[in-house]
Amino acid sequence: MADPLPIVVDLDHTLLRTDTLDESFVRALFHHPRAAATALLALPRGRLAVKEALAEGVPLDPAELPLREDLLDWLRDCAAAGHALHLCTAAHQTVADAVATELGLFVSVIGSRSHNLKGEAKAAALAELFPQGFIYAGDSRADLAVWGRAAGIVLVGAAPATAAAARRLGPPILAEFAAERATPRDWLRAGRLHHASKNLVVFVPLILGQGWRDIGQVMEAILAFALLLLLTSSTYLLNDLSDLRADRAHWSKRHRPIASARIPIRTALLAGVGGVLVALLAGFLVSVPLFLGLAAYLALTLAYSLGLKRVPLLDTLIIALLFGLRILIGVAALGQPVSGYLMTFALFFFFSLATAKRHTEILRAGPEGAAALAARGYRPADAELTLVAGVAAALGSLIILVLYLMHDAFLRVPYADPWWLWAQPLLIAIWMGRIWLLSHRGEMLDDPVSFAIRDRTSWGLGAAVGIAYLLAL
Known part of the structure; x- marks a missing residue:
């Protein structure tokens, strides 16, 4: 035989x-x-x-x-x-x-x-x-x-x-x-399109400046949102390529489309680089300020991915800066003047939210998560520091919001009954207090922005903020 x-x-x-x-x-x-x-x-x-x-x-x-x-x-x-x-x-x-x-x-x-x-x-x-x-x-x-x-x-x-x-x-x-081809759902996951809500802050200047009354400004804001979405999705692809080894060692991230090789590395690299170039080129053709905003966002994102995300507290500050840049991109798209009060509020506000996420991660890490926590530069004993820094930033943001209303919003934007706007700091204070309560209990399972999208209480408070704004008009 x-x-x-x-x-x-x-x-x-x-x-x-x-x-x-x-x-x-x-x-x-x-x-x-x-x-x-x-x-x-x-x-x-x-x-x-x-x-x-x-x-x-x-x-x-x-x-x-x-x-x-x-x-x-x-x-x-x-x-x-x-x-x-x-x-x-x-x-x-x-x-x-x-x-x-x-x-x-x-x-x-x-x-x-x-x-x-x-x-x-x-x-x-x-x-x-x-x-x-x-x-x-x-x-x-x-x-x-x-x-x-x-x-x-x-x-x-x-x-x-x-x-x-x-x-x-x-x-x-x-x-x-059988071949394992990437599905549209895999690409949506890799590009983090479920995080698109974070880019909605581009519309903040449009809303606060009442630019929604002008269809031209609305279209400019939508274009800025689309370009930012393309840029952020492309940088998420590049970030996953940068974190390939760490993601494959992680209990859940190893199932991501790029880490699991459902999306080939070469395809992801070409899509990421191509998306970045298209977004920057389109931004340049629209306006130089918009291009500069997108370029600054890209530079800061890459710096974060390539090492700064491993520096404690600096990582949360950079996340806050990225949210601030989103607002500046909206300002650049509309050609509006930059409000120092608004930008400072955004910095403190989003720093607090990013720190809340880190605080939860520290509290929930446990022995099995110690290595992943250390890879981000944090230790279990840092929980007291993140609590103090995050809550202080939340309170600071509320003070700046009040100053914004008194010295900027009331003076620059016409409101029929601006006193309704005073409800907004109170409602935001309630929401941030709830975020930090859940975070300190270790119950904040996602970043606060993503959490708010699925949370009924957050939707209710957000609706109340919107109603107060409409009543002020």
Whole structure:
């Protein structure tokens, strides 16, 4: 009886749900820029030179890479049935060796070393190594050359056109593992469109300045909102790429579309960079102040993602500044003068809310969350500090709001009965008191802005603020 044929397995997008070259480049881009620059400079010397530069400058930890568990289970069954398993990939030899060592399944490991082992080059190498025949598991059109010389085909996440072409080659399809394509819901999650409510503060200058009476100003505010939404969604994609390692180590964030590789790294990077460029270009074409506001927002967001979010209290201050920039973008879109009172209120108000979220995280961290808390620069003993700083900022924001009403709003904007506006500081004080009560009890499970969207009491208080504004008109 003939021995079972050896099974040769590809690495990128086959054994792994991701591409190791993309993983290395993104890690270098966000955390080792010198290694990224070295890799880009190696481009004229070919793809293999880039792989070598990244393999040397940014070693990958195979334990962090997402695996295709369904394929692994099948391979283990095949090994138990007597098939010898071999890993053959166009990834650099050192990367292939690291993954193979982590899994401990493969008899041999063949990667790119002296030449890029892909397509015809891989087909020729395998035909020479296994003259008695072999089964090959792959995913891409480049694997068609290998499948053409194989005795059996295993399709792993292949596109429909690639799968159809493989079936026409002749060798039998021994197994097929479905592709995991990103759904529109995955893109909505990755772009955090459920956080779009945070960008609604762009309309604050329109409302307070009563610009809603002018359809032209309304359209300008809507355009600013759309551009900011595109920019923020794009930066969320880039932020997830920057946090890839940390997200995969997190109990819940590892299920995010990019961390789980449902959205490929290269696609996410192109979408993120492309969205940023489109938003900035469109903002520049609308007005220079709008462009400067969007550019400042981008710069501060990237600074936050690349390290400032790990500095205690500075992280919450930057979140407050980002909300302030959203308001300034609304001001820039309408060409209004900037209110110092309004901007100072926004800074204190949103600093308090951001600190409330951190306060809850500190209280709820517990022993199992200590590492994640430390990664953000906080300690359990910091709860007293975040409580004092956050509540003080809340009280400060209320004082500034009163000053805004007295010395700015009443003087610059015509109201028929402005005394109704005095209800607003009281209502906001009640809401902020509730936020901090829930936060100190450890019951604030989300950031306060997202919480308010789902909270009936917040909706009621918000409606009362709106009614007071309408009565003042």
